[in-house]
Amino acid sequence: MKILVCITHVPDTTSKINFTNNNTKFDSNGVQFIIGPYDDYALARAVELKETSGAVVTVLNVGLAETEPTLRKALAIGADDAVRINAEPADAFFVAYQIAEYARPIGYDLILMGRESIDHNGGVVHGLVGELLGIPSVSPVMKLDIDANRVKLSREIEGGKEMLEANLPLVAGCQEPIAEWKIPNMRGIMSARTKPLLVVEPKQTDSGIKLQKFELPAPKSSVRMIASDNVAELVSLLKNEAKIL
Amino acid sequence: MALLVFVESAEGKIKKTSVEAVSFACGMGQAVTAIALGAVEKSELEALGSYGAQKVLHVSDERLNQGIIQAYARVLEQAMKDENADILILANSSLGTPVAARIAARIGASLASNVIELPNTTAGFVVKRSIYTGKAFAWVELTNQKKVITIRKNAAEMKEVGAPVQVTPYTVSLSEADFATKITSAEKATGEVLLPEANIVVSGGRGMKGPEHWSILEDLAKTLHAATGCSKPVSDMGWRPHHEHVGQTGVKVAPQLYIAVGISGAIQHLAGVNSSKCIVVINKDPEAPFFKAADYGIVGDAFEIIPKLTEAIKAAK
Ligand SMILES: Cc1cc2nc3c(=O)[nH]c(=O)nc-3n(C[C@H](O)[C@H](O)[C@H](O)COP(=O)(O)OP(=O)(O)OC[C@H]3O[C@@H](n4cnc5c(N)ncnc54)[C@H](O)[C@@H]3O)c2cc1C
Numbered sequence: 001m002k003i004l005v006c007i008t009h010v011p012d013t014t015s016k017i018n019f020t021n022n023n024t025k026f027d028s029n030g031v032q033f034i035i036g037p038y039d040d041y042a043l044a045r046a047v048e049l050k051e052t053s054g055a056v057v058t059v060l061n062v063g064l065a066e067t068e069p070t071l072r073k074a075l076a077i078g079a080d081d082a083v084r085i086n087a088e089p090a091d092a093f094f095v096a097y098q099i100a101e102y103a104r105p106i107g108y109d110l111i112l113m114g115r116e117s118i119d120h121n122g123g124v125v126h127g128l129v130g131e132l133l134g135i136p137s138v139s140p141v142m143k144l145d146i147d148a149n150r151v152k153l154s155r156e157i158e159g160g161k162e163m164l165e166a167n168l169p170l171v172a173g174c175q176e177p178i179a180e181w182k183i184p185n186m187r188g189i190m191s192a193r194t195k196p197l198l199v200v201e202p203k204q205t206d207s208g209i210k211l212q213k214f215e216l217p218a219p220k221s222s223v224r225m226i227a228s229d230n231v232a233e234l235v236s237l238l239k240n241e242a243k244i245l
Numbered sequence: 246m247a248l249l250v251f252v253e254s255a256e257g258k259i260k261k262t263s264v265e266a267v268s269f270a271c272g273m274g275q276a277v278t279a280i281a282l283g284a285v286e287k288s289e290l291e292a293l294g295s296y297g298a299q300k301v302l303h304v305s306d307e308r309l310n311q312g313i314i315q316a317y318a319r320v321l322e323q324a325m326k327d328e329n330a331d332i333l334i335l336a337n338s339s340l341g342t343p344v345a346a347r348i349a350a351r352i353g354a355s356l357a358s359n360v361i362e363l364p365n366t367t368a369g370f371v372v373k374r375s376i377y378t379g380k381a382f383a384w385v386e387l388t389n390q391k392k393v394i395t396i397r398k399n400a401a402e403m404k405e406v407g408a409p410v411q412v413t414p415y416t417v418s419l420s421e422a423d424f425a426t427k428i429t430s431a432e433k434a435t436g437e438v439l440l441p442e443a444n445i446v447v448s449g450g451r452g453m454k455g456p457e458h459w460s461i462l463e464d465l466a467k468t469l470h471a472a473t474g475c476s477k478p479v480s481d482m483g484w485r486p487h488h489e490h491v492g493q494t495g496v497k498v499a500p501q502l503y504i505a506v507g508i509s510g511a512i513q514h515l516a517g518v519n520s521s522k523c524i525v526v527i528n529k530d531p532e533a534p535f536f537k538a539a540d541y542g543i544v545g546d547a548f549e550i551i552p553k554l555t556e557a558i559k560a561a562k
């Protein structure tokens with residue numbers, strides 16, 4: 001079985017977000033980058049499937065050269081080889097198109113992604129790839145088991161979950177508790193250095209999306225503290241000032 | 246040219262987020278057609294007219310009683326053609342977003358999800374999206390003739406602007422291949438206010454000390470007609486179900502009021518709540534980082550404050 005795991009290279013969840021170039025470019029100054037937290041779940045599940053059923057796991061990122069340490073980390077966690085499609089991940093369709101074009105001739109049995117990236121927050125790349133490849137896509141997936149060609153999944157819905165079945169090939173956008181995040185061990189880190197990392201040039205496409213500018217939210221006004229023995233004041237503020245109750 | 250809005254339902258009722266989507270579409274100043282799939286009550290469908298839909302299509306195919314992503318995308322593709330609609334609007338949801346992705350790829354539409362405001366159409370078609378988990382926004386232009394956008398909760402206010410309309414039955418012929426994924430069963434919390442859609446959320450953290458103490462939060466939630474939420478460690482430890490976990494890696498909420506009790510306010514938790522209109526923090530530690538993100542704060546013991554707060558709200562009603 002061939003599994004493709006698509007990972008993002010995103011700012012650490014504690015990062016402060018800033019922009020440069022007149023608010024058109026992310027300011028990576030002093031920012032630590034990680035594998036997207038949801039992608040990390042996808043990768044962990046892929047490595048589990050490799051351990052239990054001998055799958056071959058490829059990790060893929062659409063990004064510029066600076067994302068290679070993130071791909072190496074995925075190799076250290078247990079992927080067998082890595083692919084970097086050498087382009088700025090401008091928008092969801094552009095990324096999905098690159099993934100689909102790369103994956104089509106290889107014919108992966110399973111394509112695992114995160115439910116969403118924590119930079120673009122689109123939640124759409126898996127659906128786009130599924131449609132471009134003409135195979136089912138399911139997201140957000142909390143459980144995924146494979147029995148021969150049949151996949152059993154559970155998908156989170158508002159206030160609950162659904163159990164589904166489908167045949168391979170399939171695209172899944174993953175989230176917890178599909179697997180536990182894996183931390184690379186020393187052996188993994190050593191072997192990652194020599195595992196193959198293929199760089200592929202992107203294909204031309206027009207996604208019909210043009211970024212105009214980024215914007216930061218207005219700073220929050222300071223908190224109003226209320227004495228703990230005066231909850232009535234809170235109720236009155238919520239009613240008369242915030243006009244909620 | 247019409248706008249098509251996909252409306253979702255649960256147990257025969259139209260979801261609030263979808264009514265917001267209809268209101269959002271109305272705000273764009275063009276004729277709005279709403280489309281619902283599967284079993285929905287007739288009066289619910291007619292009522293969409295009150296929120297501004299000129300036309301309501303209903304596909305009563307039983308196979309669509311469940312939210313099958315691919316089949317739904319097929320139906321919407323056909324409806325866009327038949328209605329001559331260039332723009333499709335969906336709610337950002339566990340069904341709406343994946344369906345949006347598939348249909349956008351099918352018809353070659355510009356796609357933007359997580360949109361939070363009406364588009365600016367003075368020059369082109371520009372939308373504001375929430376990115377970096379609520380820590381920033383991006384203004385993006387959708388340049389293709391066909392456009393698919395999903396809107397986040399609270400992007401539009403529900404507004405009654407018209408009168409109920411007659412429902413138009415609509416059929417699309419679907420093939421087996423559209424049902425390649427089968428939903429075998431579903432588990433759903435019933436009768437409760439659902440977290441992603443709630444106007445008020447009462448959320449508890451590790452400071453609540455254990456699942457046995459949640460009854461005071463549930464009482465408060467009930468009094469406010471609120472949903473209950475929690476921090477990640479709380480759901481990790483199994484104190485609360487996973488679908489209540491709020492934050493970067495959980496549900497992102499955007500209610501009118503978010504009440505955080507015994508939650509420290511880690512940046513990953515804040516990422517899931519920073520779109521709330523008003524935040525109240527109750528924590529015994531005056532240094533808890535959550536206070537910096539709050540509108541109102543009380544320093545003190547949750548076990549004393551929460552029952553008093555519930556009483557005070559009851560008294561004020
Ligand atoms: C990649 C990543 C993703 C993450 N995603 C999420 C996420 O989505 N959501 C999330 O919540 N966390 C997430 N976390 C975890 C996050 O960093 C924090 O660890 C977590 O939010 C802390 O939960 P807490 O506030 O309930 O617990 P604590 O940090 O332990 O805080 C408990 C609070 O309760 C207060 N308290 C104690 N007793 C009382 C009392 N009697 N009355 C009132 N207050 C009291 C304490 O003062 C303290 O502030 C993530 C972490 C990582 C690394």
Ligand SMILES: Nc1ncnc2c1ncn2[C@@H]1O[C@H](COP(=O)(O)O)[C@@H](O)[C@H]1O
Binds near residue numbers: 062063089124
């Ligand atoms: N630049 C990228 N390279 C590889 N995979 C990506 C990239 N961007 C998004 N993905 C995958 O698509 C998922 C959903 O992303 P998004 O639609 O941006 O929320 C992510 O969790 C990743 O698995």
